[in-house]
Amino acid sequence: MNLFQAVTSALDNSLAKDPTAVIFGEDVAFGGVFRCTVGLRDKYGKDRVFNTPLCEQGIVGFGIGIAVTGATAIAEIQFADYIFPAFDQIVNEAAKYRYRSGDLFNCGSLTIRSPWGCVGHGALYHSQSPEAFFAHCPGIKVVVPRSPFQAKGLLLSCIEDKNPCIFFEPKILYRAAVEQVPIEPYNIPLSQAEVIQEGSDVTLVAWGTQVHVIREVASMAQEKLGVSCEVIDLRTILPWDVDTVCKSVVKTGRLLVSHEAPLTGGFASEISSTVQEECFLNLEAPISRVCGYDTPFPHIFEPFYIPDKWKCYDALRKMINY
Amino acid sequence: MLAAAVSRMLSDITPKPATSRVLVASCDYSNDATFEIKKCDLYRLEDGPPVTAMLTREDGLKYYRMMQTIRRMELKADQLYKQKFIRGFCHLCDGQEACYVGLEAGINPSDHIITSYRAHGFCYTRGLSVRSILAELTGRRSGCAKGKGGSMHMYTKNFYGGNGIVGAQVPLGAGIALACKYKENKEVCLTIYGDGAANQGQISEAYNMAAVWNLPCIFICENNRYGMGTSVERAAASTEYYKRGNFLPGLKVDGMDVLCVREATKFAADYCRSGKGPILMELQTYRYHGHSMSDPGVSYRTREEIQNVRSKSDPIMLLRDKMVNNKLASVEELKGIDVEVRQSIDEAAQFATTDPEPSLEDLGQHIYSSNPPFEIRGVNQCIKFKSVS
Numbered sequence: 001m002n003l004f005q006a007v008t009s010a011l012d013n014s015l016a017k018d019p020t021a022v023i024f025g026e027d028v029a030f031g032g033v034f035r036c037t038v039g040l041r042d043k044y045g046k047d048r049v050f051n052t053p054l055c056e057q058g059i060v061g062f063g064i065g066i067a068v069t070g071a072t073a074i075a076e077i078q079f080a081d082y083i084f085p086a087f088d089q090i091v092n093e094a095a096k097y098r099y100r101s102g103d104l105f106n107c108g109s110l111t112i113r114s115p116w117g118c119v120g121h122g123a124l125y126h127s128q129s130p131e132a133f134f135a136h137c138p139g140i141k142v143v144v145p146r147s148p149f150q151a152k153g154l155l156l157s158c159i160e161d162k163n164p165c166i167f168f169e170p171k172i173l174y175r176a177a178v179e180q181v182p183i184e185p186y187n188i189p190l191s192q193a194e195v196i197q198e199g200s201d202v203t204l205v206a207w208g209t210q211v212h213v214i215r216e217v218a219s220m221a222q223e224k225l226g227v228s229c230e231v232i233d234l235r236t237i238l239p240w241d242v243d244t245v246c247k248s249v250v251k252t253g254r255l256l257v258s259h260e261a262p263l264t265g266g267f268a269s270e271i272s273s274t275v276q277e278e279c280f281l282n283l284e285a286p287i288s289r290v291c292g293y294d295t296p297f298p299h300i301f302e303p304f305y306i307p308d309k310w311k312c313y314d315a316l317r318k319m320i321n322y
Numbered sequence: 323m324l325a326a327a328v329s330r331m332l333s334d335i336t337p338k339p340a341t342s343r344v345l346v347a348s349c350d351y352s353n354d355a356t357f358e359i360k361k362c363d364l365y366r367l368e369d370g371p372p373v374t375a376m377l378t379r380e381d382g383l384k385y386y387r388m389m390q391t392i393r394r395m396e397l398k399a400d401q402l403y404k405q406k407f408i409r410g411f412c413h414l415c416d417g418q419e420a421c422y423v424g425l426e427a428g429i430n431p432s433d434h435i436i437t438s439y440r441a442h443g444f445c446y447t448r449g450l451s452v453r454s455i456l457a458e459l460t461g462r463r464s465g466c467a468k469g470k471g472g473s474m475h476m477y478t479k480n481f482y483g484g485n486g487i488v489g490a491q492v493p494l495g496a497g498i499a500l501a502c503k504y505k506e507n508k509e510v511c512l513t514i515y516g517d518g519a520a521n522q523g524q525i526s527e528a529y530n531m532a533a534v535w536n537l538p539c540i541f542i543c544e545n546n547r548y549g550m551g552t553s554v555e556r557a558a559a560s561t562e563y564y565k566r567g568n569f570l571p572g573l574k575v576d577g578m579d580v581l582c583v584r585e586a587t588k589f590a591a592d593y594c595r596s597g598k599g600p601i602l603m604e605l606q607t608y609r610y611h612g613h614s615m616s617d618p619g620v621s622y623r624t625r626e627e628i629q630n631v632r633s634k635s636d637p638i639m640l641l642r643d644k645m646v647n648n649k650l651a652s653v654e655e656l657k658g659i660d661v662e663v664r665q666s667i668d669e670a671a672q673f674a675t676t677d678p679e680p681s682l683e684d685l686g687q688h689i690y691s692s693n694p695p696f697e698i699r700g701v702n703q704c705i706k707f708k709s710v711s
Contacts (some may be wrong), residue, residue, distance in 0.1 A: 026472070026550075026552075027550065027551055027552065028624075030551065030621070033482070051552060051556065051557075053518075053521035053552075053557045053558065054488055054518040054519060054521050054522060054549055054557065055521050055522055055523060058523065075338065081487075082487065082488075084487075085522075085523070121409040121410045121411075122411075123410045123411065123472050123474075124486060125474075125486035125487060125575070126411065129646070138534070166362035205594075251664060263699045264699055286323055291700075292700070293685065293686065293698050293699070293707065294689070294698050294699050295686060295689050295698060295707075296689070298470065298685060299410055299461060299470065299471070299472040300461035300469050300470065300679060300680060301470075301680075301682070301685040304682060304685055305685065315518070319605060
């Protein structure tokens with residue numbers, strides 16, 4: 001299955017298992033602009049898979065309402081770039097519901113899915129990676145998968161998790177990434193990073209599409225520099241798996257974090273800060289962050305903007321030779 | 323009579339250069355004609371725009387040329403996109419030409435316009451050359467936004483874009499109207515959005531602010547019946563968009579007839595300029611292409627429907643028929659304009675595909691306004707970008 005088929009499969013499992021689950025968003029009824037909901041309306045009925053008008057704030061607010069009554073709400077925001085009208089609802093309502101009601105009410109059965117990340121021709125408003133904005137908000141969970149197998153397991157975990165979750169799907173991988181994915185439901189635990197490749201000299205951390213970039217950088221480093229890299233997919237951005245990353249840095253002494261979002265205030269800064277607190281004496285070199293520039297996501301300059309394998313490789317080399 | 327016979331003979335025999343034909347045939351045309359136009363439905367208004375419109379030959383030719391230019395430009399953009407010269411997102415507006423030309427005809431160049439991402443038509447009517455529009459689409463440095471904006475972000479004097487986020491331009495339009503009121507310059511702001519955007523919360527916020535502060539803002543809903551792939555009946559509880567302003571007066575206008583749009587715009591502009599406050603116009607129009615280039619446009623509507631509109635209500639055809647039937651122009655003359663327009667678009671496309679791309683330093687430019695320029699933080703230490711204004 002490819003990524004969008006894995007998402008469809010996860011949604012199919014959810015709707016089958018949970019009679020209160022509903023899917024809604026812009027254009028989801030015919031299958032969605034990325035085909036993630038194809039066939040679900042025919043299978044489960046128009047009461048459970050339905051379109052909303054063009055109103056993100058309304059979609060999320062509506063989703064919170066459904067979730068508060070106990071039904072499972074799976075909302076789709078058509079592109080992560082459009083999530084900002086809903087930012088208030090997510091941060092001020094969804095994230096704080098349990099806290100402010102002293103656990104009387106919660107909207108834990110809300111999951112928001114949204115295509116995320118650069119896609120080659122997205123320009124300013126179809127390429128953003130806003131995970132850092134949400135990482136600053138206690139009360140929600142933020143998850144980014146790297147592949148179809150991961151996506152299905154993580155999405156099912158998000159839907160079943162008793163906290164409001166935001167699930168960002170790397171849109172460039174929707175068709176490009178293909179893997180064997182089981183048809184039956186399965187879960188991948190949240191807040192657990194995965195060590196994809198073990199190594200001893202440098203730790204590389206990324207999430208989503210960027211994991212594939214650093215994997216390639218790891219093999220380049222092995223081949224050209226004889227450097228053994230430990231590659232970690234963070235998977236859950238909030239709350240993130242501090243232990244796995246720190247354990248790895250204690251072993252290797254060097255850390256490189258990479259993401260497409262702009263450098264200043266990007267999630268790499270949080271990882272960097274925490275790691276230097278926990279593993280200061282183990283660090284052999286300053287932590288390297290290979291991220292997008294501090295500019296709006298450009299249209300024509302995209303190949304220069306993104307942290308590609310050469311930029312990562314260059315930073316890695318500097319760290320080795322520090 | 324004799325002159326007419328001579329001209330007919332000449333034009334039948336050989337294709338003559340345009341000038342000589344016009345010289346011989348000009349006495350055959352009327353200077354102007356008056357047409358009956360569709361009456362606009364009114365909401366909270368006693369009187370509406372007139373039901374007749376006068377069109378001079380000069381204006382008619384101008385509107386025809388402008389609409390044909392927009393049509394050809396959009397079709398050229400379609401071609402360039404398929405050839406991968408234009409990448410990213412491209413939202414074409416062919417079918418809606420009467421809206422753009424009619425709106426511009428009803429206001430002054432000193433008035434202001436702000437619209438959504440389906441903006442190429444306005445870019446042209448507001449004064450940008452086809453060259454600079456196509457160069458912006460292909461991402462070259464001679465583009466109107468220096469190649470950095472692309473299809474959705476083109477700007478020029480008194481035209482504030484071109485906005486990617488749906489509905490976000492409407493509160494901005496109300497703000498521009500406030501500036502007009504504050505400066506007491508009798509200018510108005512046309513704030514345009516689509517039928518899909520009409521369901522956004524911020525539109526209601528803008529209506530309220532404009533009404534409370536009596537702003538000279540004309541809210542215009544460009545209703546082309548489909549918000550991307552969703553028909554208006556499925557998205558809106560009320561499809562009477564001209565009434566959705568609730569406490570704002572509204573007009574429903576036939577957006578396929580350039581004269582209807584012009585008269586309604588003049589009416590609305592006078593209304594605002596006289597200090598009566600904001601007003602809402604719904605333009606009923608249609609787009610032939612899908613929502614964007616990645617949408618074939620036929621999965622949510624039938625080809626018959628599109629063909630039907632094309633054959634019965636195409637704005638260019640309607641104007642041509644009006645002009646020819648009322649002796650404001652001849653078929654040959656209009657065909658001559660078609661040929662000229664086609665040529666100029668081809669030249670512009672040639673330019674747009676050969677102009678160089680913006681330089682790499684532009685990646686870091688114009689983020690902030692700062693003096694002295696500061697460095698942009700990023701990942702590659704070999705390239706330091708400076709943000710300059």
